[in-house]
Amino acid sequence: MTTTSTDELGPVALVAGASRGIGADAAKVFARAGYAVVLGARDAAALARVVDEIETQGGRAVATKTDVGDVDSMRALVELALDQYGRLDAAFNNATDGPMPAPLADIDPDEFDLGIRVNVRGTFLGMKFEIPAMLATGGGAIVNMASVAGLRAMTNLGAYVTGKAGIIALTETAALDYADHGIRVNVVAPGPILTHHLQRAGADAQHMAAASVPMGRVGTTREVADTVLWLCSEKSSFITGATIPIDGGQLAGHKPPQMYRQGEGMART
Numbered sequence: 001m002t003t004t005s006t007d008e009l010g011p012v013a014l015v016a017g018a019s020r021g022i023g024a025d026a027a028k029v030f031a032r033a034g035y036a037v038v039l040g041a042r043d044a045a046a047l048a049r050v051v052d053e054i055e056t057q058g059g060r061a062v063a064t065k066t067d068v069g070d071v072d073s074m075r076a077l078v079e080l081a082l083d084q085y086g087r088l089d090a091a092f093n094n095a096t097d098g099p100m101p102a103p104l105a106d107i108d109p110d111e112f113d114l115g116i117r118v119n120v121r122g123t124f125l126g127m128k129f130e131i132p133a134m135l136a137t138g139g140g141a142i143v144n145m146a147s148v149a150g151l152r153a154m155t156n157l158g159a160y161v162t163g164k165a166g167i168i169a170l171t172e173t174a175a176l177d178y179a180d181h182g183i184r185v186n187v188v189a190p191g192p193i194l195t196h197h198l199q200r201a202g203a204d205a206q207h208m209a210a211a212s213v214p215m216g217r218v219g220t221t222r223e224v225a226d227t228v229l230w231l232c233s234e235k236s237s238f239i240t241g242a243t244i245p246i247d248g249g250q251l252a253g254h255k256p257p258q259m260y261r262q263g264e265g266m267a268r269t
Contacts, residue, residue, distance in 0.1 A: 009060070012085045013232065014038045016068050016077065016126055017095030017145070019046035021195040025225040026092050031059030033229055035090065038081040040066030040073075060085075068095040068122030078129040088133040090232035093126035094145040098163060101156040112159045119163030120170065127174050131183060139182020141232040144171045146189045148247050164189075168243055175241030184240035186231045191247025192218040214249035 013030040017023040019041035027037050031054045039061060041047050047063040054061040062084050067073040081088045098115030099107055123144050134140030149157055150164030168187055175185040192209035199206075210217050224246050230236055231244065245251045 009036050009085055010034045011089040012036045012038065012081055012087050013090040013092070014040070014077065014081050014088060014130065015092045015094060016040045016066060016074075016122070017093070018050060018063070019043040020050075021197075022145070022190075022193065022221045022224045023092070023094040024050045025221040026094065026228050027061065028054060028057075028059075029222070029225040029229050030090070030092075030232075031057070031061060033233075036060040036085050037062075038077065038084065038088075039063035040068070040077040041095065042067060068093070068126060069117040071125060074122075074125040075129050078133050082133055087137045088130060089137070089140045091126065091130040091134075091140070091142045092145070092228050092232075093123045093130075093142070095122050096145060096163075098157075098160040103156055104158040107158055115159030115163045116166070119160075120166040123167045123170055127170070127185070131174070131178060134183050135178075135181060140184075141236075142174070142183065142185045143228045143231045144185070144187045146171075146187045146243065148189050148191045148245060148250055151189055151243065151245070151251060171243070172241045179240055184231075184236070186236075186239060186241065187243045188224060188227055188231070189243050189245045189247070189251075190219060190224050191245065191250040193224060193246075194218045194220055212250065213247065214252065214255040217248065219246055219248060 013035040015023050015027045015037060018027045018039035027039050027050055030037050039047050039050060042065065044065040051061040051063050062080060064077060064080055066077045095118055097118035099111035127142060130142055144167050146167045147164040149161045150168050153161050171185050171187040192213055206218060227244060227246055
């Protein structure tokens with residue numbers, strides 16, 4: 001495969017978990033910002049659609065079917081970036097998985113292992129191969145996908161909470177390891193976002209999700225993607241090891257219903 005001149009190409013970004021939702025939007029945002037993008041996910045057909053959309057809009061993109069928990073598969077994804085474009089400047093490790101919600105003692109051990117494999121091992125393997133590629137050309141920026149659930153536990157989500165907390169710990173460690181080597185590593189922690197999962201859940205689920213957010217709405221996949229791009233840009237050049245909530249204020253605390261905020265219905269003396 002022929003390597004394209006980086007002077008002609010511009011920066012290169014890799015997105016793992018890019019077939020739909022936040023990952024697909026991140027790929028498109030990177031492409032619109034002038035990055036050549038390298039995409040990986042398990043759904044090859046969905047990846048091809050994302051590549052087609054990017055190329056139709058004048059961007060550059062390649063993709064390969066990827067299992068983020070597999071050593072050879074993640075190595076191949078990073079090697080695709082180097083073979084095709086000659087460098088790697090930014091990476092977004094977005095893939096996620098886990099069992100259906102259940103009380104902890106009801107979680108199947110194999111399903112728990114799957115959540116850890118994709119979230120923790122997948123993020124580890126992503127960074128393991130992305131970091132040397134970035135070091136070879138002077139540095140870069142990595143963003144990992146966690147969740148507000150990695151910062152504050154949620155009932156019936158034992159595997160998911162554990163996996164997302166592990167991603168935050170890995171991110172902080174990697175940030176320290178490479179802070180003086182030109183590589184920044186940060187993590188985003190979204191709250192309720194209107195992904196395809198929440199869309200399929202229907203209007204009632206979306207209303208309940210919005211009601212849990214102080215801003216009174218759910219976030220969009222584009223809002224997460226824009227934050228990822230910012231964290232990979234020079235505009236965030238002194239930020240590393242940070243967890244950035246994208247949650248409409250959820251982690252800040254509890255906001256009472258409107259009537260109480262206006263002083264109505266409160267006890268009077």
